[in-house]
Structures are given as C-alpha cells and as structure tokens.
Amino acid sequence: MKNLKWNQEGLLPVIAQDYRTGEIRMFAWANQQALQLTLETGYAHYYSRSRKEIWKKGETSGELQRVIEVRVDCDEDVLLxxxxxxxxxxxxTGERNCFFRNIQGNRKLRPLPFETPSRLEEVIKDRLARKPKNSYTVRLFLEGEDRVLQKFGEEAIETLIALKNSQKDQIVLETADLLYSLILSLVVKGVAWQEVMEELAKRFKE
Amino acid sequence: MKNLKWNQEGLLPVIAQDYRTGEIRMFAWANQQALQLTLETGYAHYYSRSRKEIWKKGETSGELQRVIEVRVDCDEDVLLxxxxxxxxxxxxTGERNCFFRNIQGNRKLRPLPFETPSRLEEVIKDRLARKPKNSYTVRLFLEGEDRVLQKFGEEAIETLIALKNSQKDQIVLETADLLYSLILSLVVKGVAWQEVMEELAKRFKE
Structure with a gap:
C-alpha cells in the first residue's frame, strides 16, 4: 500500500464515486483501519468523526458499496x-447521492453528460418495470421486440442521413434518438450499457 | 447561497469533477472568499492551507477550470x-487528473465506464490530429467521409443482427464497434459527444 499522508487526526478524506454512472455518491473520512477493512472486505468502510467509530456503509440500511478500486491522489492524502x-x-436522506442540490439550494435532477446514458438506462428499466400508461417506451415495448429493433434501424438510417447532410443540429437530435433506441434495445436483450463501456475501455492501450 | 457549515478553520472540502468526462480532476479546500470568487468569476478558486492564501486554479499554468455549477452535499459541508x-x-504533475494511481501505486489509464465515450472521442481527435501511420482510425478517415459513414451504417446493421440473434457477447462487441464508428462520424462532422448527451439530458423531466 502507498505511504499515505494521514492528517493530524489520523484521517484522510474519501470521495465515493459510482463506477457505472460517475456520480459522486458521497464524501466521508477514513482512518487506517477503515481503509484496511475496505481493502480486505471489498466493501466501503469509513470513520465517523462525530461518533468516533468505524462504520461500514449500508450495514443497517442495506445500502452497501462494493468497492471496485481504491485510488489515491498525487499528494497521497485523498482517497477515491x-x-x-x-x-x-x-x-x-434517501437521495441517490449526497450532491442533489446546487449552491442556491435547488434540486438538480437532470443528468450531467457523463452520467446520461446510464441514467437513461435506469429510466427505461423503470418504465418497463412499472409500465405507466402514457409512456412512449412502454408502448413501443408492448408492440414487440421486432418493433423495438425496427425503430433502432430507422434511427440509425436517420442518423446516417443527418450526418450526410452535415446539419449539426439535426445530427445531434438524430444521434440522441439513436442512442435512446439503442439503449432500449439493449435493455430488452438484457445487456447493460456498462458491459458495452467495459468492452470499449478494454480496447484502450494501458 | 445556502447556509454552509464551514469547519473550524473556516474551510470546506471541494471536489472538482469534470462536466464532460465525469473524472474527479482534483480535491482541494475553499474558504468563503474563494467560493465567492468562484461564483462571481465563473472560474474555480480555492484556499491553500499551506500557503494560507486564495488561489485561482490555472492562473500561472493556464489550466483554468470554468465552473458550470456548484453543488453542495446533504450536510452542507462539502462542495462539488x-x-x-x-x-x-x-x-x-501534468496528469489529466490527480487520481491517476490506485492504492498499490499503479497507474490507471483505462477509462471507467462513465468516461469511456468522451475518452474515446479524445483518442480519435488525437489520432486525426497527429495521424500516426499504424492507426486504423486514420486509415479509415483518409479513405474519405463516405467510407466513414458507410462503416457506421455497416456497424449499425451488424448490431441489429446481433440483437436479433440474442447473443449477448456478440451484442456487446457489435455495439462497441457501432459506438466507435458513431463517435468517429461525429468527430468528422464536428459534433461533440457532449452535445448529444446534453440533448438527451434535456429530455429528462426535472
């Protein structure tokens, strides 16, 4: 393990970031034992400065955090x-992450660019599970698999035509339609967006 | 502005996250004045605990951080x-962000799922700018725009066939190919992946 620079209280700040969506789930602190437990068990442990004790995230709530990887910053005094x-x-509070408001106190629900595909995937899965009456996604889904795939094919052709026409606004709109349609198709076939991202990431040279 | 809970030193931890890629660029601290300057100027300001002074990120290096949004956590004692x-x-250090190593000290270059499309876009732009001889992307690009778009069309059809065949591994591979091809087409046409994400995000209900 790196030679970490624990602060005067023997703690380091910890940022918990979601592997799939990229959202910052929370911010907390760890002491050496909390980090050790995190590495040993593969589940996030922190140190509570108010309760002065180690806690395992989700131990009572079930909201466990499986830790894919622990990173350290350049100065070796912050953990990710x-x-x-x-x-x-x-x-x-029951929110998906702790940073659900901006500095003016307004709730922020619209996804940021990097989290958009996985948040869209969540919405699509939710629609197909709950089947609300006025949902376009549900209507399309109920028309059957071939109809979903046909839609994907149509959107691909429309994207191609927009690209060929070199109209930037149109390219953006059609590509957005295509991605919606692609993610719906993947959901219908039980393939996670994350799996596709992992495949693409594998192709990067380390 | 929210009623923030500054610590005993009058500081709050600040996480700086990239709007486009989602990567954590750095972690630092702010006092009230640094936050005020950030909000007024639209550029990230921090407080250096060692130098005991406000600093504007990039003032000397040119590595400015334009702040799209400031968020606050549930306890109002952490800024994003x-x-x-x-x-x-x-x-x-010259790295793209401060968290370029894992806890074992190994460099992590492969993108995480949420940052994969924008990192791929960066690689494609770099290839087209530097034109290395052994690059598939460059070769395809040099065959002309129609060849790039044709490739996108082919990948869309191959994805469709994989979806129809319900073979999960094949769907993942073909969708990854399709996204590479789509992002290359967008780069060639001067459309940023981010613009497509912003269009998709707009469609979420607030």
Whole structure:
C-alpha cells in the first residue's frame, strides 16, 4: 500500500464515486483501519468523526458499496473509492447521492453528460418495470421486440442521413434518438450499457 | 447561497469533477472568499492551507477550470465544483487528473465506464490530429467521409443482427464497434459527444 499522508487526526478524506454512472455518491473520512477493512472486505468502510467509530456503509440500511478500486491522489492524502451502490440511494436522506442540490439550494435532477446514458438506462428499466400508461417506451415495448429493433434501424438510417447532410443540429437530435433506441434495445436483450463501456475501455492501450 | 457549515478553520472540502468526462480532476479546500470568487468569476478558486492564501486554479499554468455549477452535499459541508478543464491536465504533475494511481501505486489509464465515450472521442481527435501511420482510425478517415459513414451504417446493421440473434457477447462487441464508428462520424462532422448527451439530458423531466 502507498505511504499515505494521514492528517493530524489520523484521517484522510474519501470521495465515493459510482463506477457505472460517475456520480459522486458521497464524501466521508477514513482512518487506517477503515481503509484496511475496505481493502480486505471489498466493501466501503469509513470513520465517523462525530461518533468516533468505524462504520461500514449500508450495514443497517442495506445500502452497501462494493468497492471496485481504491485510488489515491498525487499528494497521497485523498482517497477515491470507485463503488457499485447496492440500492441506488447512497444518501441518508434517501437521495441517490449526497450532491442533489446546487449552491442556491435547488434540486438538480437532470443528468450531467457523463452520467446520461446510464441514467437513461435506469429510466427505461423503470418504465418497463412499472409500465405507466402514457409512456412512449412502454408502448413501443408492448408492440414487440421486432418493433423495438425496427425503430433502432430507422434511427440509425436517420442518423446516417443527418450526418450526410452535415446539419449539426439535426445530427445531434438524430444521434440522441439513436442512442435512446439503442439503449432500449439493449435493455430488452438484457445487456447493460456498462458491459458495452467495459468492452470499449478494454480496447484502450494501458 | 445556502447556509454552509464551514469547519473550524473556516474551510470546506471541494471536489472538482469534470462536466464532460465525469473524472474527479482534483480535491482541494475553499474558504468563503474563494467560493465567492468562484461564483462571481465563473472560474474555480480555492484556499491553500499551506500557503494560507486564495488561489485561482490555472492562473500561472493556464489550466483554468470554468465552473458550470456548484453543488453542495446533504450536510452542507462539502462542495462539488462541476468544471470544464481548459487544457485537460488538471494535476500539477501534468496528469489529466490527480487520481491517476490506485492504492498499490499503479497507474490507471483505462477509462471507467462513465468516461469511456468522451475518452474515446479524445483518442480519435488525437489520432486525426497527429495521424500516426499504424492507426486504423486514420486509415479509415483518409479513405474519405463516405467510407466513414458507410462503416457506421455497416456497424449499425451488424448490431441489429446481433440483437436479433440474442447473443449477448456478440451484442456487446457489435455495439462497441457501432459506438466507435458513431463517435468517429461525429468527430468528422464536428459534433461533440457532449452535445448529444446534453440533448438527451434535456429530455429528462426535472
């Protein structure tokens, strides 16, 4: 393990970032034992400065964080836990993460660019599970698999035509349609967006 | 502004996360004045605990961070700056971000799922700018725009066939090919992946 620079209280700040969506799930602190337990068990442990004790995230709530990887910053005094969040409600308020408001106090629900595909995948899965009446996704799904795939094919052709026409606004709109349609097709076939990303990432030279 | 809970030294931890890629660019601290300057100027300001002074990120290096949004956590004692990083080298070491090593000290270069498309876009842009001889991307590009778009069309059809065949491994491989081909087409047409993500995000209900 790296020679970490623990602060005067024997702690380091920890950022917990979601492996799939990239959202910052929470921010907390770890002492040496909490880090050790995290590495040994593969589940996020922190140190509570108010309760003065180690805690395992989700021990009571079930909101466990499986730790894919622990990173350290250039100065070796900040930790980054890359986590998979068990129930998608990391914050003690029940929100998906602790950073759900901007500095003016307004709730921020619209996804940031990097989290958009996986958040869209979540919405699609939710629609197909709950089947609300006015949902376009549900209507398309109920028309059957061939209809979903046909839609994907159509969107691909429309994207191709937009690209060929070199109209930037149109390219953006059609590509967005295509990605919606692609992610719906993947959901229908039981393939996670994350699996496709992992395949693409494998092709990067280390 | 929210009623923030500054610590005994009058500081709050700040996480700087990239708007486009989602990577954590750095971790630092802010006092009230640093936050005020950040909000007023739209550029990230921090407080250096060692030098005991406010600093504007990139003032000397040119590595400015344009702040798209400032978020606050549930306890109102941690800040999240969502930033655009001017030169893509946020760390003082010259690395793209400060978290380039894991706890064992190994460099981590392979992208995480959420950052994969924008990192791929960066690689493609780099290839087209530097034109290395052994690059598949460069070869395809030099065959002309129609060849690039034709490739995109082929990959879409191959993805469709894989979906129809319900072979999960094949779906993953073909979808990865399709996304590479799509992102290359977008780069050739001057459309940023981020613009497509922003269009998709707009469609989420707030």
């Amino acid at each position: 836990y890359i986590v998979e969040q068990n129930l998608n409600r990391a914050c003690h | 700056y969502i930033v655009e990083q001017n030169l893509n080298r946020a760390c003082h």
